[in-house]
Amino acid sequence: MFAFILRRLAQAIVVMVSVAFIAFLLFQYVGDPIVFLLGQDATPEQIRELRTDLGLDRPFIVQFWHFLMNAAQGEFGLSLRQGAAVSRLIAERFPATLELALVAAGLALLIGVPMGVFAALRRGSFMSQVFMTISLLGVSLPTFLIGIMLILVFAVTLGWFPSFGRGETVQLGWWSTGLLTAKGWHHIVLPAVTLAIFQLTLIMRLVRAEMLEVLRTDYIKFARARGLSDRAIHFGHALKNTMVPVMTITGLQLGGLIAFAIITETVFQWPGMGLLFIQAVTFADIPVMAAYLCLIALIFVVINLVVDLLYFAVDPRLRVAH
DSSP states (O other), X not given: OHHHHHHHHHHHHHHHHHHHHHHHHHHHHXXXXXXXXXXXXXXXXXXXXXXXXXXXXXXXXXXXXXHHHHHHTTOOOBOTTTOSXXXXXXXXXXXXXXXXXXXXXXXXXXXXXXXXXXXXXXXXXXXXXHHHHHHHHHHHSOHHHHHHHHIIIIIIISOOSOSSSOOOOEEETTEEESTTSHHHHHHHHHHHHHXXXXXXXXXXXXXXXXXXXXXXXXXXXXXXXXXXXHHIIIIIIIHHHHHHHHHHHHHHHHHXXXXXXXXXXXXXXXXXXXXXXXXXXXXXXXXXXXXXXXXXXXXXXXXXXXXXXXXXXXXXXXXXXX
16 A cells, blocks of 8 residues: 555656646746736846746746745745736635535435436436436536526526635635525525536446446345345445446546536636636736646645545455555
């Protein structure tokens, strides 16, 4: 186990250094930050002085090393658009995005797994066909269209939920949360459902396919021959072995929910990192873009490591192999 963790950590470091290098290239080839800071009317002397102060006149390798060390400490300089520290902007927006992603992932798991199990065990039934039809719609419809439809029905027509914003939040140190207030939950319902629908249908179809595959294996037939109840076979044997690939997809999808919540946050004006990134792209705010890229890569690396470790808890064969 220890050697396995060391290998994964070494791979994670290589990935993060590679992503940091790509993020650093943004500073080199996507506009000149000096022009953004001083404006078009700056004199050559002012440009040269600020370039020296920021260390942009140093060799490429030296600049990248300083960028890497600062990134390791969570420092990415100042936002060119807002003039504030990028680390502070990320810290202010990250709680909103993480809570939205966690609520969406929770909905996808709590609804998708039972639907997949039911569709596998009751294959051919009317409700199973309904679930499969819903899954096709969930996979086919784009996220922004789902969000707009939910706003039209539940916010505009019925008036049940608000269509934008995060609602009332509570400050816990530097962390802000809307999950401790009724208005916070009221505001998060529509964006969380919008973000969860695609993941829900994906998990449902995966669980159904894996469950059908497992139910055809020899050890399930042997369990039936031993006289075990259907409940013990379905949930004690089949579902447990089905969860290994489901964990892989769920882990990767959680990172995807955080990384690609951009569309949902834009539709609902959710004050998270996705909306911040869209604004950064619009104004070519390179430090924010670089910080967002590095943070998302770190989230994917951490989630992959956690998923790999969970494999050992679920599948005893991996513990024997290692």
